[in-house]
Amino acid sequence: MIWWLAFRAILHREALRFLGQRGRLVAALVRPLVWLLVFAAGFRAALGLSIIPPYQTYITYEIYITPGLCGMICLFNGMQSSLSLVYDREMGSMRLLLTAPLPRWWLLLAKVTAGAMISLLQCAAFLAIAAAFGIRMPWPGYIAAIPAILLAGLMLGALGLMLSSFIRQLENFAGVMNFVIFPMFFLSSALYPLWKMKEASPLLARLCAVNPFTHAVELIRFALYLQPNAAAAGWVLLALMVFGTAALWGYDPARGMQARKGS
Amino acid sequence: MTPGLGIHAVSYSYGAKVALSEVTLEVPKGRFCALLGPNGAGKSTLFSLLTRLFTTRTGRIAVAGQDLARAPRAALARMGVVFQQPTLDLDLTVRRNLLYFAALHGIGGREAEIRTAEALERLGMAERAAEPVHALNGGHRRRMELARALIHRPEVLLLDEPTVGLDAAARAAITAHVHDLADQGLAVLWATHLTDEVRDSDQLAILHRGRLLASGTTGDLRGDEPLREMFLRLTGVEA
Structure with missing residues (x-):
């Protein structure tokens, strides 16, 4: 079937491209590992953690931020794919993709799924290295985290795709860093639990609570400890649908946003 | 005769700026049509419309008899594209x-x-x-x-300035090759701003500021005038 054939081909292409660029894998791993092994070690002393779900005992700070760093991997991946589109690096291959005789939503879904799959591979490598440094989760949790990471990857990939269709010209990576990645990452439960944030500022805590990235992180965190978190899954799904719909609208040929950008 | 590429009264604007105005062009199968125009003439806009990167409500595009707006997938399946950007x-x-x-x-x-x-x-x-x-x-x-x-x-082949950045030998080779493809039955639309890629037997459409200034067989259109001279006279632009 042509739909499935094309879907598989798009996934395959992204996987080959990813594996072919060793530098990209290394860069994608260095970032969260620096946070885990340097930042967390320094920060541990400053931050006291109480026992909050899904944890049943006191945990180290490294254990706490590991799911958040998985989320960070997905976040950077999603933004990177959108940036490569904005910068025209991928513009040609995107045009090629969009002239395939398939519905556009299917092609874009395949593209986002491929990105989520890359995120999953990076998270697996990251978790393996973390485990080698003694930062371990219950092993069935690693399996349970697979769908959670994929869902988070899809949602953040859809966000990236949406941004790529609406942002005409980004000055540089700093633009996305400042306005998307940093707020999303810091206004979330990735680095500190929400109750801690609430002590500092109820308003910020509320912002964290509506940030879909928070729910992506919590979804991964709970999955790693084999606990369901329907609220987080629901939020992530909802965000996926909103970003996905907006991305489809952005890439709707009748709108022609790509056109204004291209010519 | 089976239809090749049909463009009927296609217009497109970027906001207030008109990029294409009532462009009509028919490329039958087995014909090589050169779409000649200076930079900014609207060639890229036309190609974006032809490849359905975006769509317009005014006008109609048909690929091998398939309407691009009503049956986009059937139309795209019959179309081969060489983009200007490397892909x-x-x-x-x-x-x-x-x-x-x-x-x-x-x-x-x-x-x-x-x-x-x-x-x-x-x-x-x-x-x-x-x-x-x-x-x-x-x-x-x-x-x-x-x-x-x-x-x-495919039955229709679109090429958007395919020789940009190539040396003279490669340019001549690819131009000759695509002419052969047209002889074998493809409908070819070849956008360019280089007059030496066009042969007298080719169909020619000159696009300038979103309008077709001339359309017909190259030899008939130019008469005794070199194509380059005619192109400059019509567009007033140094190609």
Whole structure:
């Protein structure tokens, strides 16, 4: 079937491209590992953690931020794919993709799924290295985290795709860093639990609570400890649908946003 | 006669700026049509509309009899495109690039292998199938994009300034090759701003500021005047 054939081909292409660029894998791993092994070690002393779900005992700070760093991997991946589109690096291959005789939503879904799959591979490598440094989760949790990471990857990939269709010209990576990645990452439960944030500022805590990235992180965190978190899954799904719909609208040929950008 | 590419009264504006105004052009099968226009004439806009990167409500585009607005997938399936921007994955092998495209058009398995091998054979590049694309020179890359655009056996072939950045020999080779393809029955629309790529027997459409200034057979249109002179006279632009 042509739909499935094309879907598989798009996934395959992204996987080959990813594996072919060793530098990209290394860069994608260095970032969260620096946070885990340097930042967390320094920060541990400053931050006291109480026992909050899904944890049943006191945990180290490294254990706490590991799911958040998985989320960070997905976040950077999603933004990177959108940036490569904005910068025209991928513009040609995107045009090629969009002239395939398939519905556009299917092609874009395949593209986002491929990105989520890359995120999953990076998270697996990251978790393996973390485990080698003694930062371990219950092993069935690693399996349970697979769908959670994929869902988070899809949602953040859809966000990236949406941004790529609406942002005409980004000055540089700093633009996305400042306005998307940093707020999303810091206004979330990735680095500190929400109750801690609430002590500092109820308003910020509320912002964290509506940030879909928070729910992506919590979804991964709970999955790693084999606990369901329907609220987080629901939020992530909802965000996926909103970003996905907006991305489809952005890439709707009748709108022609790509056109204004291209010519 | 089966229809090739049909463009009927197509207009497009970017906000208040009119990019295309009532463009009508018919390219029958077996014809090479040169779309000649200076930079900014509207060629890229027309190509974006033809490849359905975006759509317009005014006018109609048909590819091998399939309406692009009403049956976009059937129309796209009959169309081969060589884009102005490079669209190859430089890190992937020649063969992988071709297989990827074949799969996007619903060709997989043995059939994809056969067609890919055929395409490489035609290019005389069979022995380079396993090389990454970045090892190829510009001329080979372009030829490869052309071969790729033919894998799904389209009836209409669109090329958007395909010789940009190529040396004279590669440019002449690819121009001759595409003329041959038209002789074999493809409807070809070749956008360019270089008059020496156009032959007297070709169909010619001159686009300037979004309007078709002239349309017909090149030899008839230019008479005794060199094409370059005529083009400059009509557009007032140094090509």
